[in-house]
Amino acid sequence: MDLSINRDNKVFQDVKQRRNDVAIPTKFFIGIIVSCYFFPFEFTFLPSGLNTKIMLALFGVLLLGIRSIKEKSITLDKELMPAILLAALFSIIGFISVDINYSSDYSYANYWISFSTWLLGAYTTCEIIRYFYGYTSFKLLFDYLIAVCVVQCFLALIIDNVEPFKIFIDTYISQSTVAEVEFLNRVERLYGIGAAVDVAGTRFSIVLLALSAILVGSSRNRTNTFYYWSAFVIITIIGNMMSRTTIIGTSLGILYIVLNSTSLMKSLSLDRLKMWRTIFVVTFIIVAIAVFFYQTNEIIREQIRFGFEGFFNWIEIGTLTTESTERLNSVMWIWPDSNDYKTWIIGKATFSDWHAVGTDIGYCRFVFYSGLLGLITFSLFFVCNAFICASKFQSYKVFFFFLLALTFIIWLKVATDLFIIYALFYCLEPKEVS
Template sequence: MELSIDSRPRYEDRTVSGINAWVSYFFLMIIVSCYFFPFEFTFLPKGLNTKIILAGLGVPILAFNSIYQRGIWLSVELIPAILLALVFSLIGYISVDVNKTNDYTYANYLISFATWLLGAYTVCSILRKVHGYLNFDLLINYLIAVSIVQCSLALAIDNIVSLKNFIDTYISQDTVADVEFLNKVDRLYGIGAALDVAGTRFSIVLIGLVTVLHRSKEKYESISIIALYWIAFVAIAVIGNMISRTTTVGVLFALLYLLLSFDVLNQEVSFKNVKSWATILGVTFILVVVAMYFYRTDENIRGLLRFGFEGFFNWVEKGKWTTSSTERLNTVMWIWPDVHDYRTWLIGKATFDNWYVVGTDIGYCRFIFYSGLLGLITFSLFFVYNAWMGIRKFPCHKLFFILLLALGFIIWLKVSTDLFLIYSLFYFLDKDEGSVV
């Protein structure tokens, strides 16, 4: 087995133009969306979602590439992540055995880890095959495009009955929630994009978007490119919040990135930054005016905006920033094991699927109840390592990975979630020039 940091062959830029390019980009967007927002087809066996299909395709692709390269590619960067995932799974198995349950949700985490990794390998292999290269900016641009499509689909499904019926007939949203539940609570959804799952994905994309926006400012100095990125940012931020208010976390982190990277606090602000901020503020003003128009003229949009920005409306109308979700979290959702229940604190109760048994959906609480402090600490170290790997591989994106790590830990305050889907992609990207080996 060949161990190397970057044994993959380098490709030339094979990006094409014309109608063939648009067909290729459309196909690639579908592939990326099937990975980033996995879903099931109603006519396929239950549980067989697009993430698993992509992971299955990754096996022959990996085998072919291994024969072509005369060795199995395995980055040494992956070895610590594999070991941490293995230890986390073992802790889960011990908890299941000690507590005599059959809840293997995180005891089988190594399988989930491998599935995301193989799926990411498939996506990255296809993107690199078409473009001839695959770097940070290219990947984020595809994720931005996919998020815009998901936001547009969510609005279209909500307003076009025939489209909604077609989607509900052939697409299962069980990777997120039951469609009946989504309709019952009157929530927007795309294809595999709804509730906190969509909110966490949109948050990742928003932080990535401002990262690429900052690089574009340095590279192109083009007002049109800055405006295009910012239109995408506002669209994902606004519609994303209509779908899931967890998107707000990503909005705040993205704005923090802008403040730090654009040197707003620096007394000597460059003309380039002034031009960038003028473009951002101008586009924001125009889009706010458009949103206000629809808020006043369209009852459905008004309801969606009030839901998505409930905290803002409560602050303006009642003088207090609060939402129904935050009130619920602050009052009834923080549930911990009994202070004297040392076994649960150490190894957990192996209870995750039936979250209502312990009565909380907060990530930290659920991880404690499943595999105790041992599991929580190991899982936390797993993500710390992934972020460190990202910083080491992409040193010019250090702030992005710091915020991405913080995003995961903050979202755990509301819901348990696994952000390895984005880290797994970075393992297969081309390194930045000058990266530390």
């Protein structure tokens, strides 16, 4: 099917009409599916470990089985082969580390399972979108991801401020995919449904970066500017209250917009001036609302001070720093001994036991698990994903280089795997329908 952007093309008109015909309840259902993939969680009444990501992956196996029966064969896209090979190599290096260190920590030795689960879950998610819309695209996917992140932000505030709702969520929803509820309550952290701490921060960062790319691409449409920029500011403010890792996505997103400001400002038409007016007005209104609650609600004031601790320290004591960054720079950079060549090369197969390593910095933890061999292979894995997706989605090429930068920046703070988003890109159609 030709999905190229051509307003005289009958296929485009049919798909456009089908998109307009998707009912609100259906969109709500799709949003739940997208959230179950992007922010997986467990139900307290189901077996431990059976989270929504795994459920979607199992459904993906069923869909592939049905497809194989209908088509009598399934071909693997060639674009996936480099990623599969690097994921397999990373797993093999992990297995070697586990074996020679007599370890039982298979955290990344089993990475091929995580890789397959994300890919199958992404396949299910995209197939559901394709079933109702007749197509998938970068922008359509992120419209849902943006909505999901905004909802997660407001859910976090409701859970924190409405006790009956909090009790209901804690009774039926397990947050163990990110952190135990007892821990989140003890440290007084906001949480949504499967969205908390660095998991929320890294995924909010992905969406903020994509928001910037979409905003730049749709800068002539003032309605889109209003919705997208409102979402950007909301996720920035509440997202940082949930996880300060969100600020990385905010910073990269703003940098993305600034670097494209030349193209945005080269034609100062009335529409473009109205677009910038919309951005400033939306920012002022949302920030004013945040300031109001900061002044009138003690709980929200503490959450805002936590989320923007660096900003408040800069204003109050003249130092742009936070307690966590001070700790990160002073005691968290822990490496193997200089003469411990074995650990430097192949690691100690230690990852799950955080205290055994003593650091949460991604680079350090990957080295301790599978050495420089593992770290370099895992890095190449994400470089490969970024280049493949940049080639697939030409109009968002710069976005993927920013996404690659996001991966390596986040590893300065925490060990995380951003294949969750690349898996979705592999399942999308490369051509766009606005």
